[in-house]
Amino acid sequence: FRHGEPSSIKVPTPNGDVYFGEEHPLVIVAGPCSVENEEMIVETAKRVKAAGAKFLRGGAYKPRTSPYSFQGHGESALGMLDAARSATGLGIITEVMDTADLEAVAEVADVLQVGARNMQNFALLKKVGAQDKPVLLKRGIAATVKDWLMAAEYVLSEGNPNVILCERGIRTFDRQYTRNTLDLSVIPVLRTLTHLPIMIDPSHGTGKSEFVPPMAKAAVAAGTDSLMIEVHPNPAKALSDGPQSLTPNQFDALAAELLPQRVPA
């Protein structure tokens, strides 16, 4: 059983239109957790583009657990993302945390990310639903599938049909070995419930770079439409999420293995 015709979400980028959905090739979104400076984001963008990524990710506004952790460079990081976009033609995916920043973020982002911690920020969901850019809606850390789909409905019901659902791991009772429990069972489950495209984020899902390739492969085997992978030029020096970030060389190897596995019908 499947839920109607699968959505096909077209995202124009300088390099051409990219499509998310079940009938399209695997789309890989890659880049650092945080935009740290212009040089690193442009360098990372060039490397992930060469490996086959279609979108660059990178946080300007970071939802950190502790208010004393690096919060992202904010508006200046949006300018750095724009520079990386110009240098590579990659589409940009970055998080909007606050309705007050929506306009500025939407000027640079080709897809607006709503983070796990804001999955039920209904004011934000309504605002991203009332504008034109596609929305990447991450699953909340303790959200049921129904909670998540209802959050998506907040965007859809405001008139924006372009929502991509991103599983990024749910709260685990065993944080000794993994940061979260990556719920890959949502891939077949969502297929029975929704037409919306699916993305899997094994970086936040596991929290450890060594576990990212096997879980990315498992996600593709289970039929994900897209992947989000954190990549940093020097993970040991990253300002956020270094332990789960692949190096550009590690990302090259993974993308080369995955991209040929899901080509258009």
Ligand code: PEP
């Ligand atoms: C991120 O993508 O960097 C991020 C903060 O993700 P999440 O909202 O899934 O924690």
Ligand code: MN
């Ligand atoms: Mn991160």
